[in-house]
Amino acid sequence: MCGIVGIVGSTPVNQSIYDALTVLQHRGQDAAGIVTLESNRFRLRKANGLVRDVFEARHMQRLQGSVGIGHVRYPTAGSSSASEAQPFYVNSPFGISLAHNGNLTNAADIEESLFKEARRHVNTSSDSEILLNILANQLEKAASYPLSPNDIFSAVRAVHKIVSGAYAVVAMVIGHGLIAFRDPNGIRPLCLGRREVDGKVEYMVASESVALDAVGFDFVRDVAPGEAVYIDFNSELYTEQCAENPALHPCIFEFVYFARPDSFIDKVSVYSARVCMGQKLGEKIKREWYDHDIDVVIPIPETSCDSALEIARTLDKPYRQGFVKNRYVGRTFIMPGQHMRRKSVRRKLNAIRSEFKDKNVLLVDDSIVRGTTSEQIIEMAREAGARKVYLASAAPEVRFPNVYGIDMPSANELIAHGREVDEICKMIGADGLIFQDLDDLVAAVADGNPDIKEFETSVFSGTYVTGDVNQQYLDYLESLRSEDSKAREIQQDLANLELHNEGV
Ligand SMILES: O=P(O)(O)OC[C@H]1O[C@H](OP(=O)(O)OP(=O)(O)O)[C@H](O)[C@@H]1O
Ligand SMILES: NC(=O)CC[C@H](N)C(=O)O
Ligand SMILES: [Mg+2]
Secondary structure, eight states: OOOEEEEOSOOHHHHHHHHHHHHHHGGGOEEEEEEEEEEEEEEEEEEOOOOHHHHHHHHHHHHOOOEEEEEEEOOOOOOOOGGGGGGGGESSSSEEEEEEEEESSSHHHHHHHHHHHOOOOOOOOOOHHHHHHHHHHHHHHHSSSSHHHHHHHHHHHHHHHHOOOOOEEEEEEEEEEEEEETTOOOOOEEEEEEEEEEEEEEEEEEEHHHHHHHHTOEEEEEOOTTEEEEETTTOEEEEEEEEEEOOOOOOOIIIIIOOOOOOOEEEEEHHHHHHHHHHHHHHHHHHHHHTTTOOOEEEEETHHHHHHHHHHHTOOOOOOEEEOOOOOOOSSSTTSSHHHHHHHHHHHHHEEEETTOOEEEEESOOOSSSSSSHHHHHHHHHTTTTTEEEESSSSSOOOOOSSSSSOOGGGGTTTTTTHHHHHHHHHOOOEEEEEEEHHHHHHHTTOOOOOOOOOBBBHHHOOOOOOOOOHHHHHHHHHSSHHHHHHHHHHHHHTTOOOOTTTO
């Protein structure tokens, strides 16, 4: 899951984009980038690392201009090389720079046709660079110069027809303006904000509403699935629906894990959704474990805390913060390799022994994906003296790969793939394990916006909303991105060129 941001302002935007990216850091910890536009030239700084490490004062000084876009990356296609950090740039037509959150499901096919039909070369293995070239190729077809808003919308319309998968996009076109659009299923989030500074209107788009809050923009609305937003450099806003059959299918995993609780996505408060997940799971525990002997409810920080508190309330049991989180260790799930993820759990969390000693504890996590966290946490609870250790997951069993921007490419890496609850329970060493039902999860999120009729739930259900994902594609994805394949790729990465990078 990456984070994207774009601002058309009237004063320098470098600091606001930096601040917004910092607030979106939880969506990608691997790389960060900002492109600003000054006097018809793009200024770029991107590199691997956290926002605070990538942008030093000297880079910020060079990122001049009152328009810009930014990106924090969690790689889900291509490699982790700095050359695949975003935004990407093409010089023709006009000069375009683009940042993308999501994953394309037909990247290989369109890369081939891009070359055959348009002689466009893509210099990395990133699907986002392909997407940029598709957009560029379509903008090139417009007859008029300068481009009208209609030309922009026609290009996005064509992009929707060519590209499949998940994509929330922000792009800047030299001499024109900022374009933002969301795929026809609205799988990845994108929202629009506005503010007035000294009587001048400024616009911002961002993956999550928290980014708008952080830099003082008022939330206007979510960008609709399939819709494109065009803001020219005079701050004129144009919007149009560019998809033939748009239908909102937001990724339910955003609500389970990815997004910040203080964000609203498609009108749903992420925090309220998590509280509701806790309430529904609490009810299930009461129903199915009616004679339970739980003494205390303990969250596995950080994402599960809101659900865990509500489970404790529903069960009428005390809630205790039995694990302390080291605030200097990031999210483990979005770290790039299993070795690093495993190592980080114990560095990140430590038990307060008194909360475990001689107690039957119910640990709560938002989700169990590879089982890396739960296995070690249960061990730690026992080492701290717990008598019995139960585990509850606020999401159902994650059984299927994700193809839309979450790095779960291989079913075999998922602990619940092909296993029933008892077996998983044994593997992680718990005395009891309970998962949320998918219907309850859906109801918990839909409670915040009953207009959402369907969610993208593939990791739980195996149903992929874009309709183009079959076993052959999943096998192909696994061959590209499983742990083993990534390990092989690391060597090749070293040979990657870092083009367009001013700021090393
Ligand atoms: O079963 P696994 O493969 O371990 O993945 C699931 C775990 O990873 C995430 O935590 P993470 O440390 O990434 O972030 P958090 O601090 O936001 O909970 C998530 O909240 C679960 O705890
Ligand atoms: N998680 C994402 O949104 C990643 C975007 C893009 N597929 C990349 O790997 O850079
Ligand atoms: Mg966690």
